[in-house]
Amino acid sequence: MGNHYFIGIPISEDKRDEFADLQKLLKHDMSYKNWTHPDDFHITLKFLGACESTPLEKIEQQLMGYSWPEPFELSLGPADTFGKRERPRVFHISVEASSSLMMIQEGVEQICEQAGFAKEKRAYSPHVTLAKKWVDGQCPLMDEEVDPLFMSNYLMDVDRFCLYRIHPQQTPKYEAVCEVRLQRGGEV
Template sequence: MATNHYFIGVPLQKEKQDEFADLQKILRQEMTYKTWTHPEDFHITLKFLGACTTEQLAAIEKELQKKSWPDPFELELGPAASFGKKDQPRVFHLSVKEASPLARIKKEIEQLCEQVGFEKEDRTYKPHITLAKKWVSGLSPLSAEKVNDHFLKTYSMDVDRFCLYQIHPQQSPKYEVVCEVNLYSGGEA
């Protein structure tokens, strides 16, 4: 019986972790959330797997490592956005402008995971970086009354890898890299 949960995602470089941790500090002055993402856990989810058997995990790792992936690419991050009510969002995040290489990686991971026994995600893919979730109180700095320019900013980030993570819900940070898949400029390394 599988009890460990996993997902595949794009990690953020230390510089972006620090920038977005600074955004969290500003957000904390305006709002209270039950869960604040640890800066080392900032990521862009490609596929949530949930519980995996040892066999599924081994098959996913093998397929991820042998597949040909796009070359490194740049993503545009931001501005801030939310899921839920605009003034009291259940999730406060940075949006991610979906680039062709990201869409290709997402699609190929979805196909690979289907072959290993995972259900295809039916929801529309909305890449994002979660800053906080489970709203408790406060008014969003994106609301009409409180527009905060810090959250309207956009960023660029180079993507040169993605990872398979194991989730440790009781730890902080809670995501452990199980395997890393590097994107290589000019083909396989």
């Protein structure tokens, strides 16, 4: 079995720090089995799973030769959950499904499908995972007075995305093995 991979947009350093601060607040109210390391914060474009080198090489070539949108600004926030609000399996920062983000996600999906990966059946829901696998505690988003930090919105410049290898036993877990830079004028 090969290593596991995914394609995603890294979160800028300043936003990583802010999201790590949100995690600290969240830890006062909730317990999760998995807390995302700040260096691993990202917006997933496509999860590939186990993958051998031949399809990966094909994907890398296609990613590097594709006509991607220019760098763009992306709106993130507020905090939200997946699952039942009283027992949310994932606590995350929501991400605006902007036209540029959707163009990248659809291009990545098409390239991966051509390389033999199944097309995702679920609708794309961009987000930044802060924690997953709820254990205990009450979601602070259910409080009558939600801490304003959980309701904050953020702007982030997106100028690249990466193919990541997953190292499940390491911290941080994700290693960028290929970086695709978005260029002004559509040149990659």
